[in-house]
Amino acid sequence: MNLTLHVWRQKSPADPGRMVKYEVRGVSEHASFLEMLDVLNEQLVEKGEEPIAFEHDCREGICGSCGFMINGEAHGPQPATTVCQLHMRHFKDGAVLHLEPWRSKAFPVVKDLVVNRSSFDRIVAAGGFISVATGSAPEANLIPVPKPISDRAFDAAQCIGCGACVAQCPNGAAQLFTSAKVSHLSLLPQGQPERFDRALSMVEAMEREGFGSCTNYAECEAVCPKEISIDFIARMNRDYLSAKGKGVMKPPLSTAG
């Protein structure tokens, strides 16, 4: 199959950047989207041009490195699929595709389709953990966790931190990412001692990073490659408001759920 690509090229953060058109010929429908770009890049290098920079690593949809907009959709048209797992069989011969990096003030462009997502790491550093020093853990089965709770925590914990939620959100909000981590830990009994403090600090960190506000567009849920539910945002808001209203030191004595 043949494609026309319009790709965002930006040499460095200071460069204003522009869209550049490429014709790609003879792409196999079994190739992945990134393999199609590999082939194009190899041709560019052979012609003496700089290849298109894009982030990728595992190419199995789990590391969260990859991601860019394809015709305005984060990770492209397939639901629950990172761009590395997207295959060319989902496109029509002759398709015209526009590739752009994640767009968000909190994700500055590094080069071409590569952005800096270290703001996500700083949100996690604000409280996205359970404080347990190595060696101090009790025997694992002393903490029974009802299976439905454990499964729900897992649903939230699956977040790969790719940033698609932010990129798709008209407000550039990071609520889905932040709430996934808050909910993963606050659902579990192990996460209770720090539950409200965590919600408060992580939400504040998120705001400091310059992400937008959530107004329930739910675009994030629609593009999330791990299908993380916006229900977790409601959960985080509840914990955040409890923490705000009652003071961190006096959380309600509720248990998980």
Place this chain on the structure above:
Amino acid sequence: MKLDSKAPSGPLETRWAEHKGHLKLVNPNNKRKFTILVVGSGLAGASAAASFAELGYNVKCFCFQDSPRRAHSIAAQGGINAAKNYHNDGDSVFRLFYDTIKGGDFRSREANVYRLAEVSVNIIDQCVAQGVPFAREYGGLLDNRSFGGAQVSRTFYARGQTGQQLLLGAYQALTKEIATGKVKMFPRTEMLDLVVSNGRAVGIVVRDMVTGKIESHAGHAVVLATGGYGNVYYLSTNAKGSNVTAAWRAHRRGALFANPCYTQIHPTCIPASGDYQSKLTLMSESLRNDGRIWVPNDPNDKRSPDRIPEGDRDYYLERRYPSFGNLVPRDVAARNAKNVVDEGRGVGPQKNGVYLDFADSIKRLGRSVIEERYGNLFQMYEKITGEDPYAVPMRIYPAPHYTMGGLWVDYNLMSNVEGLYVLGEANFSDHGANRLGASALMQGLADGYFVIPYTIGDYLAGFLSEAVSTDSPAFREAEAEVADRTRKLLSINGKRTPDSFHRELGRIVWDYCGIARNAEGLRKALQLIPALREEFWSNLRVAGTAESFNQELEKAGRVSDYFELAELLCVDALERDESCGGHLREEHQTPDGEALRDDANFSFVSAWEWNGVGKAPALHKEPLEFEFVTPTQRSYK
């Protein structure tokens, strides 16, 4: 060079406790006077860095990814072993030790492997406390499943994303310490050299992958947790960025590289579909619990799999290994798949796979149970192949997956270079000639959480009054070499891309040093590799500049190291004139095609010393002694 493993003697059960009891300690108030450099942020690196910081050491941690959360440990699917015996099925520390040493075909140290089994139970406790959402039974307690090479259920798992959940646990622990300032994190930073002064590792030289700036960092100790070298084959299940550069540059600075020929070819991966293939995708071997492997009896059978009646199918693993069946160890499963494909009985458009069929399990357990166990794997398979594995059998074929070889370390995980520690897949210890499923996660976390925090103090205690600094000729010299190498790569201005060389190199290594090896093929590879290496250094084209974000330059540097490693891999495979574990020399097989060891002549670790490009490396041997197990011919019949 005499290799001292420092492995303790005495009763197996008390060796680690005794050893720990006699290691020197660093007083809590003095720990802040030390700086430890940790390279890599996967399970081993992140767990070590977090644990060091909790103890009070200053840590600098480096990773090439944009965030430590993306290290390749994240892609591990199936699970992590631990001798908890929750299933009351006869498991014990000794049994996990025995299975691991037997699975490794008696090519690892007893003391190391026993310690690994011993601390396995602490890992599960630690991870559960961190909030790792392991699979649970309806009563709320932890669930286990069985895995290849074992007859007990000791594998803890988190759907098909165990590595992800364990890594996020370690990443969160690390992040907590980044927030406290005890760990300074350097993402998008690649280690390009080790700095050795007076025989001691004193620092590293790195490249900032955004600005291209070359910088040095000094530390009291350097800990490499940089993963394996499976990408030497080009096509492997490793992440595209996984590379041997940090370990290899340390090797060039004197660290011995042990058993490079022990590479693991994983039996269950999705077969390649064309020339543009950039990597191969693993399907967790846990699938072998419920999937049955078969090929048609007749190589010319053109029927779709559901139309082939039972009588015309060959369930070759169940036929040849009645007691382990589809759960034989990885090397045995991989070799058998290669044999049936070589016989022309491969399936799929390129006849390069075998069926892994879930029809019977779906009939027996129902679709929902299979979905619960493997849902995300089935989904991944469908995305890649466009076929629905609930309706048609999966097609699988072996692919390079893990490397048991790595930098040589003693019982304290220190290499022969003082102050250089190597953890996880990057070292050679614990898995012998073959690693059992669900044991890589176990080793990474054992090394990082429960071994290195004890052993490193024993070394550091000797350097209490010593300040570290990058102001020494050794640093200047290493920086100059790094800059020179970069300049060289950029100035060749030839015609071929780094990927094109990598693909060709990978093909050579796969053809002559892959699932099966022989002397003739290895000798041929040892002619082809240096010739291609010369072409690389004269006909390479690297786009872009040194002072910018340049993915081509990164690739070129890594490929240059693969060339040197590939040669050592083949030298080691040729020298090891026996079969063991993942290293099958075709000259040494039992009449029914099993690996035939030669314990009288090869019961040792091969540790290679670098002598320069194109020069023969020097072999040092560490003899392996077995006091508690008797090496036997592995049999999974």
